[in-house]
Amino acid sequence: xxxxxxxxxxxxxxxxxxxxxxxxxxxxxxxxxxxxxxxxxxxxxxxxxxxxxxxxxxxxxxxxxxxxxxxxxxxxxxxxxxxxxxxxxxxxxxxxxxxxxxxxxxxxxxxxxxxxxxxxxxxxxxxxxxxxxxxxxxxxxxxxxxxxxxxxxxxxxxxxxxxxxxxxxxxxxxxxxxxxxxxxxxxxxxxxxxxxxxxxxxxxxxxxxxxxxxxxxxxxxxxxxxxxxxxxxxxxxxxxxxxxxxxxxxxxxxxxxxxxxxxxxxxxxxxxxxxxxxxxxxxxxxxxxxxxxxxxxxxxxxxxxxxxxxxxxxxxxxxxxxxxxxxxxxxxxxxxxxxxxxxxxxxxxxxxxxxxxxxxxxxxxxxxxxxxxxxxxxxx
Amino acid sequence: xxxxxxxxxxxxxxxxxxxxxxxxxxxxxxxxxxxxxxxxxxxxxxxxxxxxxxxxxxxxxxxxxxxxxxxxxxxxxxxxxxxxxxxxxxxxxxxxxxxxxxxxxxxxxxxxxxxxxxxxxxxxxxxxxxxxxxxxxxxxxxxxxxxxxxxxxxxxxxxxxxxxxxxxxxxxxxxxxxxxxxxxxxxxxxxxxxxxxxxxxxxxxxxxxxxxxxxxxxxxxxxxxxxxxxxxxxxxxxxxxxxxxxxxxxxxxxxxxxxxxxxxxxxxxxxxxxxxxxx
Numbered sequence: 289x290x291x292x293x294x295x296x297x298x299x300x301x302x303x304x305x306x307x308x309x310x311x312x313x314x315x316x317x318x319x320x321x322x323x324x325x326x327x328x329x330x331x332x333x334x335x336x337x338x339x340x341x342x343x344x345x346x347x348x349x350x351x352x353x354x355x356x357x358x359x360x361x362x363x364x365x366x367x368x369x370x371x372x373x374x375x376x377x378x379x380x381x382x383x384x385x386x387x388x389x390x391x392x393x394x395x396x397x398x399x400x401x402x403x404x405x406x407x408x409x410x411x412x413x414x415x416x417x418x419x420x421x422x423x424x425x426x427x428x429x430x431x432x433x434x435x436x437x438x439x440x441x442x443x444x445x446x447x448x449x450x451x452x453x454x455x456x457x458x459x460x461x462x463x464x465x466x467x468x469x470x471x472x473x474x475x476x477x478x479x480x481x482x483x484x485x486x487x488x489x490x491x492x493x494x495x496x497x498x499x500x501x502x503x504x505x506x507x508x509x510x511x512x513x514x515x516x517x518x519x520x521x522x523x524x525x526x527x528x529x530x531x532x533x534x535x536x537x538x539x540x541x542x543x544x545x546x547x548x549x550x551x552x553x554x555x556x557x558x559x560x561x562x563x564x565x566x567x568x569x570x571x572x573x574x575x576x577x578x579x580x581x582x583x584x585x586x587x588x589x590x591x592x593x594x595x596x597x598x599x600x601x602x603x604x605x606x607x608x609x610x611x612x613x614x615x616x617x618x619x620x621x622x623x624x625x626x627x628x629x630x631x632x633x634x635x636x637x638x639x640x641x642x643x644x645x646x647x648x649x650x651x652x653x654x655x656x657x658x659x660x661x662x663x664x665x666x667x668x
Numbered sequence: 669x670x671x672x673x674x675x676x677x678x679x680x681x682x683x684x685x686x687x688x689x690x691x692x693x694x695x696x697x698x699x700x701x702x703x704x705x706x707x708x709x710x711x712x713x714x715x716x717x718x719x720x721x722x723x724x725x726x727x728x729x730x731x732x733x734x735x736x737x738x739x740x741x742x743x744x745x746x747x748x749x750x751x752x753x754x755x756x757x758x759x760x761x762x763x764x765x766x767x768x769x770x771x772x773x774x775x776x777x778x779x780x781x782x783x784x785x786x787x788x789x790x791x792x793x794x795x796x797x798x799x800x801x802x803x804x805x806x807x808x809x810x811x812x813x814x815x816x817x818x819x820x821x822x823x824x825x826x827x828x829x830x831x832x833x834x835x836x837x838x839x840x841x842x843x844x845x846x847x848x849x850x851x852x853x854x855x856x857x858x859x860x861x862x863x864x865x866x867x868x869x870x871x872x873x874x875x876x877x878x879x880x881x882x883x884x885x886x887x888x889x890x891x892x893x894x895x896x897x898x899x900x901x902x903x904x905x906x907x908x909x910x911x912x913x914x915x916x917x918x919x920x921x922x923x924x925x926x927x928x929x930x931x932x933x934x935x936x937x938x939x940x941x942x943x944x945x946x947x
Contacts, residue, residue: 290945317756319748338941343755343934348781352748355741359720359752362739367752385742508718508737508753509760513682515732517740526685526732527740 290339293478302440302467303328303370306396306460307336309444310368312481315394316342317367319356321349321375324408325464326398329370350375354382357393361386362516364507366448370396372464374405376415376422383457384423385518387542390497390505392451392486394444396460398467399572401623401649410651411464413572413623417630419459420601426539428546429601430553431459433571437471443598449484450553454545455502461600463623465573465653495523498541500548550602557596558607564593566666567615567640569608569632571597573653574621580656585663592663600628605635612636617666621645621654675707680714682735688728692880692888694873697847698794699729701871702763705857717761720750722775724767725801725875726794744775747782750789751930758931761861762789768809769799772830776808779830783837783866785930790860790867793830796875804878811915814883831870835923840865842922846872846895849919856921865929872917 293312300308307329310318318337320330330344337344343360347353353369360367371379376397386393397419401412419431430450432443444460451458489496489504489512496503496514503523506512515525520535528534546553560582570578575596582592593615595607611618618640620629629644636642645662647654680703681687689695706714714736721727723743731740741749746764754762764771771779771793779791798816799805806816808828815822831844841863843856853871860867872895874880876888885891895917902920905913 289942317752319752338938339945341938341942343938345751345755345934347748347751348777351745352751352778352781355745355748356752356755358741359739359749359754360756361752362749363718363753363756365756381742382745385745507757508739509715509757511715513735513737515738515740517731518742519740 289341292340293475293481295475295477297472297474299470299472300437301328301470302437302462303398304332305437305441305473306370306444306462306467307332308475309441310394310448311336311340311342312441312475313445313448314366314483314485315368315448316365317357317360318342318344318369319347319353319360319367320344320369321347321353321371323372323375325400325467326370326372326396328467329396350378351382354379354386354393354395358382358386358391361391361393362508366392366452368394368396370398372398372400373402373412373415376418380422384425384427386457387423387427388518389516390455390503390542391457392455392505393457394447394451394460395457396444396462399461399463407649407651409464410649411573411623411653412648413463413574414627414648415461416600416622416624416627419461426543428543429459430454430456430546431461431599431601433461433597433600434466435572435575435596436466437469438473439598440466441473441475445481445483449482452484452486453502454549455486455505456546461572463572497521497523497525498538499523500541500545502545546602553599553602554604555598556604556607557598559594560591561593561611561614563591564615565591566663567593567595567611567618568659568663569595569597569611569618569620569628570622571600571628574623577654577656577659578621581659581663584656584660588664590664590667603631603635608632608635612639615640618642619645619659619662619666621659623647623654675704677703680706680735681733685733687733689725690877692874692876693725694796694847694871694875695726695729695794697850698726698792698871698873701850701853702792702857704854705861708854709858709861717763718753718757719763719765720746720753721765722746722770723801724770726765726767727770729765744770744773745778746770747775747778747789747791751782751787754787754789754931755934758788764789764791766791766793767800768793768795768797768830769807772828773808779834780837783834783839783868786838786840786865786927788865788929788931790863790869792869792871794871794873795830796873796879797827798875798879800875800878804882816882831868831922834866834868838866838927839868839923840927840929841867841924843920844870844872844917844922845919846899846917847874848892848895849899852919859924863924865927
């Protein structure tokens with residue numbers, strides 16, 4: 289069999305790093321539907337998964353893709369799909385199903401310029417709120433935001449681990465720039481990659497859902513007679529279509545296992561947080577311009593604090609709130625017309641004014657100079 | 669391997685639940701036919717089966733009433749989930765139960781593609797010609813001209829023949845029977861379970877609550893008589909013209925053939941990929 293983990297230094301495209309991260313994490317099943325700018329993940333999986341004993345299939349649409357992933361997950365496999373805006377929209381009902389049934393799975397959304405078909409080949413960051421609120425009904429999301437080819441590998445591994453730990457769909461919220469650029473990365477040795485597997489039930493167990501400590505997950509064909517349903521159900525999977533108490537207990541359990549464990553999930557990097565004049569909160573490809581803008585600002589005598597989100601959901605509230613206490617102004621650059629901005633504003637809660645820097649379409653990024661101009665304007 | 673023990677439906681059901689179906693609902697017959705078939709094939713329990721179903725009354729046949737693994741999915745999406753299960757566990761019999769709205773309406777593309785791929789699952793479509801659970805709206809299978817809650821002046825569209833469709837798309841097995849032809853239905857289920865490849869059974873089934881009542885049948889018995897008197901066997905139908913066939917339910921085995929299945933084809937690819945990667 290071919291090597292599962294391609295340990296060593298490489299110069300890869302982001303989408304390839306994502307696919308290799310999935311395989312390194314133990315992904316055995318991929319179902320997808322072609323879409324720009326995510327197709328290379330699918331193509332690389334199609335080449336590599338069979339080599340390591342896994343399966344890939346092209347489905348008739350994105351709904352079916354995530355459906356097959358969920359079926360494979362209940363058959364015991366770690367499974368993934370990747371898509372972009374329009375496909376991500378189509379998947380929302382199925383994401384709700386995975387959330388409701390506590391099905392571990394990974395969905396990569398390589399963001400492009402929307403709404404609608406928008407600009408298929410051009411970068412966007414407009415799915416931030418869809419990743420959080422896309423499904424109907426109550427929800428608690430996990431969404432990771434890589435900003436380099438290395439992180440597309442690392443965070444895809446982490447996405448699988450979080451999905452298995454919390455039995456929930458996990459979204460890798462990438463973007464066209466990070467997915468399509470080539471960059472150096474290092475794939476660690478296999479034994480250095482932390483891989484988490486779902487907790488399995490013991491013989492005689494009958495509670496497979498909504499336990500506060502995350503219930504063990506049987507696979508079909510193991511003799512547990514598991515009843516999985518997207519309708520309201522109790523710990524045993526029995527359906528309750530009208531009972532208020534059961535529904536509330538279920539929804540609290542599903543959302544609670546994410547929100548209650550937010551501190552274990554949240555991940556970010558923070559720079560220059562002490563006595564900063566201006567704060568910047570950013571993620572994904574946009575955050576790559578911030579490093580340079582921070583340097584340029586320092587040359588002009590402006591101290592800039594920088595929080596770069598690796599998880600967008602759950603939102604790293606504490607560090608952003610802390611920034612609001614020190615910074616005189618917080619700048620939120622993003623490739624949409626204000627999404628992350630609202631979350632920052634909610635968390636800062638008036639402690640400091642929050643300013644938005646936006647750009648959409650055409651594959652244009654926010655430049656370090658544009659950011660610098662806003663940062664400097666903030667302190668004058 | 670025939671079992672000597674007498675058939676008991678209860679043996680395959682979860683003990684603490686009451687079936688949810690209306691009086692006269694054909695879902696009970698379809699459930700019984702399937703379990704009889706499983707019994708006659710020697711299955712003492714359902715441990716070798718995985719059931720997937722969507723949304724609708726017939727989706728509740730397996731979920732959660734059958735004592736086995738069941739995945740009760742979104743409306744229309746049971747077949748893709750069944751595909752994920754089957755690909756990872758080709759040793760298990762994966763069976764989909766769904767209504768005509770679920771399988772031939774919202775989920776139709778999945779049905780066609782499953783037949784095209786020759787995905788080794790059995791899809792049992794309980795065709796009651798109506799959206800029953802939601803209260804009697806027109807379905808893609810509702811006969812032309814019939815009044816439903818969303819076609820109060822009569823259905824101005826034509827019904828879909830799902831069985832003929834899957835034959836064209838590449839199914840390995842396809843049959844249609846009504847619940848009145850109980851024995852034929854059981855025998856078809858047995859063949860379908862044993863089929864390698866995509867198997868489809870359309871069970872034309874009475875919904876006295878949301879269909880029969882509105883269409884004007886005075887009771888279930890009258891509806892079943894209509895099924896019986898309107899059913900024409902495929903062989904007989906082949907000698908009739910389009911006009912004579914109008915409004916008839918054409919029953920029988922439409923196809924039974926051996927074609928390499930999706931799991932056969934995929935496992936070959938995986939084997940070759942592994943060889944070429946290590947060569």
